[in-house]
Amino acid sequence: MKQLMGNSEALMAGFQPEDVLPDTPARFVRWATGLDRKVDDMAEAWDKFLSEIVAAHKEKGVDGAGEEGEDFLDVLLRLREEGTDGLELTDDRIKSIIEDMIAAATETSSQTLEWAMAELVANPRVMAKLQDEIARVTTADQPAVAESDLNKMEYLKAVFKEVLRLHAPAPLLVPHESTTPAVVQGYEIPAKTALFVNAWAIGRDPAAWDAPEEFRPERFVGGGAAAVDFRGTDYQLIPFGAGRRTCPGINFELPVLELALASLLRHFDWELPGGMRPADLDMGEAPGLTTPRRVPLVLVPKSKTLD
Ligand code: HEM
Numbered sequence: 637m638k639q640l641m642g643n644s645e646a647l648m649a650g651f652q653p654e655d656v657l658p659d660t661p662a663r664f665v666r667w668a669t670g671l672d673r674k675v676d677d678m679a680e681a682w683d684k685f686l687s688e689i690v691a692a693h694k695e696k697g698v699d700g701a702g703e704e705g706e707d708f709l710d711v712l713l714r715l716r717e718e719g720t721d722g723l724e725l726t727d728d729r730i731k732s733i734i735e736d737m738i739a740a741a742t743e744t745s746s747q748t749l750e751w752a753m754a755e756l757v758a759n760p761r762v763m764a765k766l767q768d769e770i771a772r773v774t775t776a777d778q779p780a781v782a783e784s785d786l787n788k789m790e791y792l793k794a795v796f797k798e799v800l801r802l803h804a805p806a807p808l809l810v811p812h813e814s815t816t817p818a819v820v821q822g823y824e825i826p827a828k829t830a831l832f833v834n835a836w837a838i839g840r841d842p843a844a845w846d847a848p849e850e851f852r853p854e855r856f857v858g859g860g861a862a863a864v865d866f867r868g869t870d871y872q873l874i875p876f877g878a879g880r881r882t883c884p885g886i887n888f889e890l891p892v893l894e895l896a897l898a899s900l901l902r903h904f905d906w907e908l909p910g911g912m913r914p915a916d917l918d919m920g921e922a923p924g925l926t927t928p929r930r931v932p933l934v935l936v937p938k939s940k941t942l943d
Pocket residue numbers: 736737740741742744745748804805806809810811875876877878879880881882883884885886888889
């Protein structure tokens with residue numbers, strides 16, 4: 637039976653125990669430890685949150701986007717009105733798409749920024765070189781780094797590639813399923829096999845990279861081997877996956893991350909607290925579906941005078 641309510645409520649509502657009690661040991665453990673309940677509560681809270689956002693957008697109306705233009709949800713609501721071929725954009729589907737975007741976008745982006753700051757503080761030479769580039773490209777009288785400055789910051793882009801090579805936020809990408817039988821390096825893979833691609837290990841493979849454990853953005857500066865891309869065309873660097881299910885957020889997140897990092901480094905110098913030395917910084921990763929730092933990064937900002 638599809639579980640629509642908590643087990644105790646279901647029993648009180650007159651369902652028979654065999655309708656609601658778990659039928660396998662794994663389901664029993666989930667039910668008995670309260671995990672099912674927590675998942676239900678979380679799903680309910682998410683649904684309420686997303687329903688409120690959808691309702692507010694509907695109230696504003698598709699024409700009410702104002703000067704800032706349409707946001708992502710406005711576009712989905714407009715597509716619904718205009719009609720989409722073969723797919724009805726119900727409220728539930730729209731909420732699922734938004735939830736997917738939030739889940740896929742937040743932790744990946746914040747972790748990448750945190751690892752970037754950690755690597756820069758651990759490698760003061762790279763930090764100084766990047767701050768020099770930012771100072772060269774921007775002028776003292778401009779209040780903030782502009783999006784148009786980013787294309788002139790080659791080293792900044794190399795720093796992000798190097799951060800994502802060493803710290804792919806989705807180390808095993810997301811599970812894929814083979815659609816047809818294949819043979820890969822002598823291994824027969826039947827159709828419908830669940831596959832995990834270890835992008836983390838590929839990024840550190842000594843067969844593909846010189847000194848793979850070293851943080852050296854210079855490996856991505858210039859042409860030749862340095863031109864390796866990370867958008868799914870060069871298989872030695874696939875932090876965003878590859879193929880038709882590759883990350884669709886690349887063009888959103890790169891400018892956002894680049895702007896954030898360039899702004900943090902333009903306006904502040906960053907130091908470790910309590911006289912800690914860069915060599916003392918714990919660069920370990922915690923295990924999980926993503927790769928957060930084992931120890932959260934704590935830094936002290938020192939305001940810079942721009943000249
Ligand atoms: C540094 C930041 C990010 C990284 C490293 C990253 C990485 C990934 C990876 C590895 C996948 C799975 C691809 C595959 O298995 O082939 C994925 C999927 C996805 N990403 Fe990202 N992502 C990032 C940020 C974002 C952002 C900002 C958004 C949205 C604005 C986003 C939206 C999505 C969505 C919707 C999917 C699922 C696509 C599908 O199922 O077809 N991601 N991402």
